[in-house]
Amino acid sequence: MTFFMLGRYSAEAAKGISSDRTAKATTVVKNLGGEVKSMYALMGEYDVALIIEFPGVHEAMKASVALSRLTGIAFVTAPAVSVEEFDAMAKGA
Secondary structure: OEEEEEEEOOHHHHHOOOHHHHHHHHHHHHHOOOEEEEEEEOOOOOOEEEEEEOOOHHHHHHHHHHHHHHHOOEEEEEEEOOHHHHHHHHHOO
């Protein structure tokens, strides 16, 4: 399953920005059975976006909590489906 994780930095979390912390975050995701597909820094309502594949919702929720503890970033985590999948679901609704 694909999940979007959108994060907001606290002032304290911003102080810890580093490639080392990014590597640790990637390891957390891998240890929970996930794969980071991409990460982006953002301007606007959210500061960071991660696109991650997980086996299911439980792993995504665990990762959201674990990453918040590691980084101090508050995450909103949401499942995502491709537009093609959504069209197929909507057709049967």
